[in-house]
Amino acid sequence: MQELVAMIWQDKKDVLLALLAGTISGLTAVALFAQSGLLISKAALMPPFYIILILTAFLKLFGVTKSASKYAERYISHRVTFKFISIVRMKFFKKLLPQAHVLNHYKSGDLLTRITGDVEQLQNFFLRVLYPPFIALFVFMVVILFSLFFSPWISLLLLIGIVLTSIVVPYILFRRPYSTSTLEKKELTILATEYFYGYRDLVLHHQNESKAEELSALYKGYGNSRRKELDQEQTSYLWNQLIALFTSFSVVFVGAYLTSVGQLDGVYLALIVLISLTVFESAVPLALVPIFARHTKNAVGRLEAITSKNESDGTQHLKGFIQQIQLHDVSYSYPAATRPALEKLSLNIQAGEKIAIIGPSGCGKTTLLQLLMKEIKRTSGVIRVNTTDINDISSQSMYTHMSTMLQHNHFFSGTIKSNLLMANEEASDEALQEVLKKAQLIKNLEDPIFEKGGNLSGGEKQRLAFARLLLKESDLWIVDEPFTSLDVSTEKILFNTLHEEAANKTVVMVTHSLADLDQFDRICVMLRGQIVECGTHQQLVEGKGLYWEMLNQ
């Protein structure tokens, strides 16, 4: 919250102007009604014409000032809010972007609600949480001091009414627990997102109707909670208005009594009553301050929960080539996983080596590649690149040394060319066409690509990703099951191309295919998060261990 106040205060000129305009608007509203009361009372006593003229002139002045200051208040306070929201958005995205990779455990719908809904929620912070109490305080102070000139009893009555409407009703009588609608909205967005993402599979499995029913039940529940919350807000709003009315009635009675006993000039009675009726206009919005304050606090909590996940990155830069990567007793456990994905794994990768990682599904092959790519941080053990701990090397520095082709590669909407240039911005059209040819992808550079490569077949996606791999200049290739969607002959061609192009590079490749593994310098067999065998094809065959068994299955 303090950070939010500091952000708003960055725009202090506008904040002060909005407060000034709001106070003038509040005071002139009171003055306008007070003046009307005085004018009516004075007119009844038939004073000289110039008195009526002066009072009417003041009335006009207050009327014009009230409208102008109200307009200025709205204009400036909304300008403050929009600037504030844009600062919040910028700050939030700046914190969020570098850690996009650690956000994958958030469900898409939840992330969407936080990024849009929670940021939007903060727009109420200035307009409905910070601002109304300030204005109300100024207006109340002036009105209470002013009414002291007429009678301390009337001042006291106004003070009691103000305390009741601004403190007792919102903070004591109508204090609400945590709003459940926020949680329901989150669940609703999560389910709706999954429903739309998985609609095809839901239809194919005849689950779409039951899911839609679940969705509408959740929607109904959310609607009911929101209705309940709005009812509560309205009730507290209503109570404030009732107290305001009751106070004004009391002011009438006390004023009438004081007039009858000669302690108050009757000409001021209408003025005081109208002051009392108007001053509570500033008090009514106070009923909602704690509700919006709570919404703001919850939104800030949810936004902080994402941005506080920021993991520190290393700062060192890798000098020269990657000469070797040493993994010693490395373990890794995914958050909330019951068993480690990797357990005391050791491996020494020398520059120029071609290493194939094989093993049954789920044994930790991809996790090992993710550690090498610095996508995740080991739980224990040591990983050194050359002589430096991988955690101390900046991710950017690691990425400049490596080219990757993973199981799922992302393609952006654009063209073949724009997706290739990501790997090497300076590549000429000839170079791009050359890699397309090597990747056996018959496409023109300007052919369009839809979001996520939606208009490419599985095999085309792999060939485009392979072309990207070839294009990037790097000394380490990390490849995860590259050609699973291709026909056998194309797979063989690309496999040979990979070896030719990587002649001087270090390659770590995960594969399920056991064909042609003799082209690798070493084959490492993994089982339950550990490397259980490592050697050349010949050595492993002669050893008649797991690799040999897999070949003979």
Ligand SMILES: Nc1ncnc2c1ncn2[C@@H]1O[C@H](COP(=O)(O)OP(=O)(O)OP(=O)(O)O)[C@@H](O)[C@H]1O
């Ligand atoms: N994000 C994750 N959160 C929790 N557990 C995960 C996550 N990703 C993988 N795992 C678990 O970690 C283990 C190793 O997964 P990994 O993807 O490394 O296996 P793999 O050998 O590459 O499998 P495959 O050959 O099927 O691709 C598996 O038990 C898997 O369920």
